[in-house]
Amino acid sequence: MTIPIVPKLLRAHLGELAANDGRIDGRKQWEGRELDVKHSVLPRAEGSARVRMGDTIVFAGVKFQIMQPYPDRPNQGGLMCSAEVRPIAGRHWEAGPPSPESIELGRVVDRGIRESGCIDVDSLCIIPGEKAWQVILDLFAISDDGNLFDAFALAGITALRNATIPAERFEVGEDEPLTLSKTPIMCSYHRVGGRFVYDASGREELGGDERIHITLGDDDNVHSLQKGLKGIFTADEFAEIMGHACDRTKELRELIN
Amino acid sequence: MTIPIVPKLLRAHLGELAANDGRIDGRKQWEGRELDVKHSVLPRAEGSARVRMGDTIVFAGVKFQIMQPYPDRPNQGGLMCSAEVRPIAGRHWEAGPPSPESIELGRVVDRGIRESGCIDVDSLCIIPGEKAWQVILDLFAISDDGNLFDAFALAGITALRNATIPAERFEVGEDEPLTLSKTPIMCSYHRVGGRFVYDASGREELGGDERIHITLGDDDNVHSLQKGLKGIFTADEFAEIMGHACDRTKELRELIN
Amino acid sequence: MTIPIVPKLLRAHLGELAANDGRIDGRKQWEGRELDVKHSVLPRAEGSARVRMGDTIVFAGVKFQIMQPYPDRPNQGGLMCSAEVRPIAGRHWEAGPPSPESIELGRVVDRGIRESGCIDVDSLCIIPGEKAWQVILDLFAISDDGNLFDAFALAGITALRNATIPAERFEVGEDEPLTLSKTPIMCSYHRVGGRFVYDASGREELGGDERIHITLGDDDNVHSLQKGLKGIFTADEFAEIMGHACDRTKELRELIN
Amino acid sequence: MGGYGDVQMIDENGLRVDGRGPGDLREITIETGVVPVADGSCRMTWGTNEAIVAVYGPMEAHPRKIQRQDRAVLDVAYNMAPFSTTDRMRPGFNRRSREISKVTKDALESVVLLELYPRSKIRISIEIVSAEAGTRCVGLTAASVALADAGIPMTDMVVSVASGKINDIVVCDLNKEEDNYGEADLPMGILPNSGELVFLQMDGDLSQEEFKQAWDYNMDAAQAVHEMMVEALKGGGSQ
């Protein structure tokens, strides 16, 4: 990822807007962008979703492979989650080996899903010690106008919830849906103009400071946290964000249920 | 590969020559350079050839490995063909990972041989589902004065035709020759001074435009085509090239038979 | 590794010192720096050592893995030795793939140990043709003030002499010490100010020329030699160095025995 | 080509497994403006192929050593998304993708008026998110539409189609099953206004007569696809 020159004018402008409780696209501090979620959109994937949040567009695709279980966990399958942001997604994304930014993206989304325990890895066992399903979740950005984290997380959980285990193709039984016991949801916050806002756009990211990502489970349990970028935040600021996340994750969970 | 500065003077000169049906080294439009083909020149290879076309010199070497057949083709061995152009071959070739130019070289030569079906992959099976021969053809440039494509293709098919399956060394039977049922031959054409010529030299490549590669089988059947580099050609131009290729491939096939 | 600008003033200064048989830190031509060797310093390694020679500090760590013996040597385990010099060790060491300098370091130390035959690879066999121990010796620089070669070699042999084969953890028997039949020792010489000195410091390396590395066994047998960097030396110079190495390796061998 | 010659893919009426006649194309849709942050973009579906292409630029070419004093350079990347194929496609270096990127670049540089933008770069990202057969043709065609959507001047758009051979019969636009068992594949990149070519590949086995038939199928198909491209650029949707 090329480091864009942070325009001082943009920062100043965002600061003025924040002072009047405004945002660059007219939203309120805690307001998300228009959201569109479609599942089963990719014919070759065993589960898929396309999420559009404003001008941010991403795909998630689920594929299955047969793996040999690890010796110390002979009854378990596995989950692998990887995020790719290729140059198609924006002028500042470049080809080459995975950037620290895309590595962080993939790992934070992965932890939110994995640590919620929503996938019962024991149910992925086919023959103990010999064969188990590996679920591979690929997150793929098409257009980056900010907050890829939430878009990826939402597309990822939606694709998993609509995935079918292709047992027939692998000649190990009959196809069946992948079952998920929980629906972890991520909400991300960015410091823009001195205060945190929800669902920052690309220009807000460009002129903003640190960001905080929270993944909550069905019962408000915390499954994953991450603070990214340079910046200092207080316990009070965090408590406010956590409060909003408790509400917003419920709304999003209902949306995709 | 470093991008050489294309000298405008060279282009202009090539254009003038072409206007009078001339070429920079005095050849006619469809005339090839002096050609020398030797086989069995590399003591460690199971089949080998050295081709010299003017100041272009290449080696081809065949090695064998034992592979496990792919599950869906348990009775078949395989062919792998790779081309390397290392800095020895010319000032403009650089070390490092394979360049797009050398990848194209290897893949175009590979397709011509593979798609002709000259190697009976079923005959490479040793024990169905367990062991089969993998034929590895390595193309290696020593001196690049243009038209590496044809030099590689000719060295490749010559090395294969003179290869011995080293069954004794691998303790799976007795050595026997690799049998080829056909002799695919490639002819390459380059637009120089506005018209296509056969077997372009290094300076013609430098001051020329697009190139077209044609691989024909024993009965003029087409096995592989490739257009490379920036340039537009007409159906009539292509027909003329194809006509020449039908004649020239017969000559070259006789030469190595 | 970045190429530091060789300061001409430093070279001149080292030359003047040499003319009066002096060195930049007051040592004599064949005098080594203060030496501290500690073993069993790394809790996760099965054998380890820390060597400090002046301001040069390195670790060596031994780990074991179970390997399948090579088909042509079914009763033998193996030794792998690798050296890493990461940016922690000095301003001129950079991140990235292994530099030619660190590759040379690892291979020269490896040869000295391997070629002495001090590790009986037959004794590493667990089940012939199936399982054998692979000994992995990792050399790791913390602070590079010159002569990493000798520091690595000394730390390496010390770590190996104090290593325990972790048979219990791998469930293939009881833990037992790795036994070494010999104690190969390396001594390195650097041309500084026109003549060779023993155990060059960082500044001597910076302002010096070629270096020679000698590894001798218990009975003065030569196990490994290496000349590095630009420079020409005479047979007489080499004979003098070899003489010193015969004495010095005995001292060092006693130190760690 | 797979070349399992004994599977019957064309019925007694000359119809193919998906009901098409020998010269028929699969269903095609074209949409522009699908990558909001890009300067131009196109989504093209072709059978169950789906390609998304974004164009960025002209912009400064860096590092400087790739700059050309007298013209723009195209930076073309063809890539298959990991979920685009039946067996997951591992991300990373891939010789096939590199070669297709190169020949696609060669084709597009033949039509873009590069001289208008000296020292600059135009970046063209071709992402195959669903692959059937003929993805290189879909990608190249969609790239032409995306360049037009970005307002980049071209002498003509490139239309790319492939014909092939199955059960010894030459047919247009192989689908996945046909490609698996097919005996030849001839993708071409055609300038619809002049009938000239900027892209040509082929592998398999075609007699000179079969080759001519496949060539003609491609020429006709290019005209049909071109109409849809023009329609999509006018209207914003072709279906």
Next chain:
Amino acid sequence: MGGYGDVQMIDENGLRVDGRGPGDLREITIETGVVPVADGSCRMTWGTNEAIVAVYGPMEAHPRKIQRQDRAVLDVAYNMAPFSTTDRMRPGFNRRSREISKVTKDALESVVLLELYPRSKIRISIEIVSAEAGTRCVGLTAASVALADAGIPMTDMVVSVASGKINDIVVCDLNKEEDNYGEADLPMGILPNSGELVFLQMDGDLSQEEFKQAWDYNMDAAQAVHEMMVEALKGGGSQ
């Protein structure tokens, strides 16, 4: 987190496998000046963790494209030595190390007075030579000490500690066995003078109440560790 919930790791008296109470830290030592050729350095042991950190700079930032006109950049590399873990850690690219390097950089850039050194680079090498659990916290804390040892001005030092959950009980500073069977891990980077945060990660499963408890343990522990850091910088050794 491992999450094998049926292994009993806390006894009837509320004591942990190594005898600690729920809020107790493992033993810690801090030493500076341990890399003689560096501008600042720190060796920190924490349980059987051992981190060695060297700081070089400020120095010229190159290649020039990483330079910032108005401030210094930090070049932070977290790495685990091959012999630092029970199973040998293979050198080379590692996604986990890249992520930890990035969040550590983000944390340190929040406190270093970067504006004092425009166009320059400060290089911070964090080498874990022995790993137990919580290496990222040890590395970040030791990096703060090494920066202070190098005389780099900071608004405050960062103290990093982690609390977690084991057998449904929230405890401070998980050791290796606890980490293997633990159900959650919450590492934080705290500014001890203000109680503000510059680093935060978490994975596992914590109710809102458990989360609050873990947070409080970390805040208290940070004060204790901070005292040792100050002591080490004064005296040259904390043990």
Next chain:
Amino acid sequence: MGGYGDVQMIDENGLRVDGRGPGDLREITIETGVVPVADGSCRMTWGTNEAIVAVYGPMEAHPRKIQRQDRAVLDVAYNMAPFSTTDRMRPGFNRRSREISKVTKDALESVVLLELYPRSKIRISIEIVSAEAGTRCVGLTAASVALADAGIPMTDMVVSVASGKINDIVVCDLNKEEDNYGEADLPMGILPNSGELVFLQMDGDLSQEEFKQAWDYNMDAAQAVHEMMVEALKGGGSQ
């Protein structure tokens, strides 16, 4: 070294498996001008070793960071072609080749008059197309001839030969079978006019006396090879 001590490689008359006496060299041929597009080149066969070396330059050194203000730099690459060995050699990164490239560069930089070409680069490509034993010696010696063929001024040519030990007997110029079962290998790079050294490696087990014997064999052999080199440069062929 292989070190299977129980295979008898020297007969009762002191003759080796290929009929040579202890101090004899394998057959050698030298040819120049074998890479027509290069500035200088050499093909050298030595037993069934075959090395081809091309020299390009002096030319501009880029990227600029490798330039030296006061002298030329050598860019030396030693490489084994994939078909050069009994088991195919996979192309790509190889620690052994990197080390040999480095020590070869160190040796050649000791004799080339680098100061004559400040800020420039001389590229030396050593390709082993057939490997027996002693390829590094063949490559270094052939590189000297190629440099001379390119007209690059040197203080002296480097002649590289190796002696070794087999069945506890020191012999000159190990062939493949001897190398497989040999107990030591001592390659040296010798300046034939002064008897000085610019290259030295050794591995195996040699007593001080054996070492002296091997050293002397190399010194004598270097003179013999040097004559062939001079001959080849005069006449254009040494056979």
